[in-house]
Amino acid sequence: MKYVDEFRDGEKARALAEQIRKEADPARRYHLMEFCGGHTHAIFRYGIPGLLPENVRLIHGPGCPVCVLPIGRLDMAIALARRPEVILCTYGDMLRVPGSGRESLMKVRAEGTDVRMLYSPADALKIAQQNPDKEVVFFAIGFETTTPPTALVIDQAAKLGLKNFSVFCNHVLTPAAMHAILNTPEADSGALELDGFIGPAHVSTVIGSAPYEPFPQQYKRPVVIAGFEPLDVLQAILMLIRQLNDGRCEVENEFIRAVSREGNLKAQAAVSRVLELRASFEWRGLGAIPESALQIRSEYAEFDAEKRFGVEQLHGRENKACECPSILRGVKNPRDCVLFGDPCTPDNPLGSCMVSSEGACAAYYSYGRFSEGRIPAEELRA
Amino acid sequence: MCLAIPVRIEALIDAERALADIGGVRKEINIALVDDLSVGDYVILHVGYALNKLDPEEAARTLALFEELGQLQEAYDEAQAGEGGA
Numbered sequence: 001m002k003y004v005d006e007f008r009d010g011e012k013a014r015a016l017a018e019q020i021r022k023e024a025d026p027a028r029r030y031h032l033m034e035f036c037g038g039h040t041h042a043i044f045r046y047g048i049p050g051l052l053p054e055n056v057r058l059i060h061g062p063g064c065p066v067c068v069l070p071i072g073r074l075d076m077a078i079a080l081a082r083r084p085e086v087i088l089c090t091y092g093d094m095l096r097v098p099g100s101g102r103e104s105l106m107k108v109r110a111e112g113t114d115v116r117m118l119y120s121p122a123d124a125l126k127i128a129q130q131n132p133d134k135e136v137v138f139f140a141i142g143f144e145t146t147t148p149p150t151a152l153v154i155d156q157a158a159k160l161g162l163k164n165f166s167v168f169c170n171h172v173l174t175p176a177a178m179h180a181i182l183n184t185p186e187a188d189s190g191a192l193e194l195d196g197f198i199g200p201a202h203v204s205t206v207i208g209s210a211p212y213e214p215f216p217q218q219y220k221r222p223v224v225i226a227g228f229e230p231l232d233v234l235q236a237i238l239m240l241i242r243q244l245n246d247g248r249c250e251v252e253n254e255f256i257r258a259v260s261r262e263g264n265l266k267a268q269a270a271v272s273r274v275l276e277l278r279a280s281f282e283w284r285g286l287g288a289i290p291e292s293a294l295q296i297r298s299e300y301a302e303f304d305a306e307k308r309f310g311v312e313q314l315h316g317r318e319n320k321a322c323e324c325p326s327i328l329r330g331v332k333n334p335r336d337c338v339l340f341g342d343p344c345t346p347d348n349p350l351g352s353c354m355v356s357s358e359g360a361c362a363a364y365y366s367y368g369r370f371s372e373g374r375i376p377a378e379e380l381r382a
Numbered sequence: 383m384c385l386a387i388p389v390r391i392e393a394l395i396d397a398e399r400a401l402a403d404i405g406g407v408r409k410e411i412n413i414a415l416v417d418d419l420s421v422g423d424y425v426i427l428h429v430g431y432a433l434n435k436l437d438p439e440e441a442a443r444t445l446a447l448f449e450e451l452g453q454l455q456e457a458y459d460e461a462q463a464g465e466g467g468a
C-alpha cells in the first residue's frame with residue numbers, strides 16, 4: 001500500500017534506531033509519552049521498545065477513546081439499549097467493554113436487545129431509514145478524528161428530517177487531556193516522569209499542530225507530531241531526543257504529509273456547526289476535566305439522545321483491582337496490575353485498556369514478548 | 383478504533399462522494415470534509431470519511447530524510463569495518 005509500505009522499511013528502521021542510540025545521552029533518561037492509542041498499538045506491533053536503548057522509555061498515554069470512557073457513560077448506553085423501542089448502534093470495540101457489575105453491551109445484546117456494530121456512522125442513518133417504527137441511537141465515542149463524521153451525520157439527519165435518529169455524544173478532546181495529565185497530583189509531586197510527547201497523527205490532521213503550542217510554552221514539554229508507521233514513530237523519538245539534548249522545547253511535525261499548522265478547517269467548521277464544548281466531562285483515570293468534551297448544540301437538540309430520552313447521569317462502579325486509571329495517567333504499566341494476563345485477557349477483558357487493540361493492556365498482552373527484552377546494539381547492526 | 387488508512391481516489395461521484403481503492407476493492411467513500419480532490423489523490427480514510435489529503439511532496443521529503451540516514455549508517459558501518467580491519 002502506498003504511503004504505508006515505504007514507512008515500514010526494516011532496513012531504515014534499524015538505521016534510525018542506531019541513530020537514536022548514538023544521539024541519546026547515556027547520562028540521562030528520556031521519558032516520552034505517546035498520547036495516542038494508535039501509536040501504542042504501532043509501537044508494540046513493530047517491537048519498537050526493543051529497538052531503543054535502555055534510557056529511552058515510552059509511556060502510554062490516554063489517547064484511546066474506549067479506554068477513557070468512564071463506566072458511568074457506558075452504563076448510560078446500556079440503559080438506552082435496554083429501552084424496547086431503541087436500536088443502539090456503535091463501533092465494535094464498545095460492545096466488549098465491561099460496565100458496572102461486568103455488564104457489557106454484548107451481554108445486553110444476548111438478552112435480546114437490539115445492539116448493532118457499525119463500520120461507519122453513515123450506516124446508522126440507513127438503519128434509521130429502514131426502521132421507521134424504532135428509535136435508532138448512535139453511541140458516538142472518539143477523539144477529534146472521529147468527531148467530524150459524527151457531526152456530518154447529525155447534520156444530514158436534520159436535512160433528511162429524520163424523526164427516529166439521535167446520537168449519544170461522547171466525543172472528547174486531545175489537548176484537554178494533555179493538560180490534565182500534566183496537572184495530576186502525580187505530575188505535581190514529580191512521580192510522573194515525562195519529558196516530551198509524541199503527538200497524535202490522525203487527530204492532528206483535523207486539529208492541526210497549533211493546539212499543541214501551549215505545551216512547550218506552559219509546561220516545558222516538547223511535542224513531535226508523528227505518523228502511525230514505525231519509521232514515523234522512530235523519527236519522532238529521534239526528534240524529541242534532539243530537542244531535549246539541545247535544550248530546545250517546541251512543537252515539531254514529523255507527519256507533514258498530512259498535518260498542517262491550522263488542520264482541516266472544513267472539518268473543524270462541520271464540527272462547530274453541530275457540536276459545542278461541554279462544561280465538564282468525566283474521564284476514566286483523569287477525573288472530571290473542564291471543557292474536555294463536546295455536546296450537541298441546542299439547534300440540534302432533537303438529535304441529542306441524552307435530551308430525547310432524559311438519560312440520567314450515572315457514575316458507575318469501577319473494578320477496584322483494575323489499574324486502568326493509573327495506566328491512563330502514565331504512572332503505571334499493565335504489568336503492575338495483578339489481573340493482567342490472568343484472568344484479564346483480550347477475550348475476557350476486566351478493564352477497558354484490555355478491550356481495544358489501542359489499549360495499553362491489550363497491546364502488552366498481544367505483543368508483550370517484544371516489550372521486555374531490548375535488542376543489543378551489536379545485533380541491531382548485524 | 384482511531385485507525386485510518388491512506389486510499390487512492392479512483393473516481394469522483396459528486397461533491398460528497400467518491401470511489402476509492404481500498405485494498406484492491408473499489409468502495410464508495412464520503413469526501414464532504416475535503417475540498418479540491420482529483421482522481422489519483424490519496425486521502426486518509428476513517429470510518430468511511432476522507433479526513434485529509436496526503437501531500438506527495440511532503441511524503442517524499444520525509445522519505446528522503448530516512449534515505450539519507452540509511453546512507454550515513456552505511457558509511458559509518460564501512461568506516462567501523464575499515465578501522466576494525468586495520
Ligand code: SF4
Nearest residue numbers: 322323337344351361
Ligand atoms: S490488565 Fe485488565 S484489569 Fe488490569 S489494568 Fe489492564 S484492563 Fe485493567
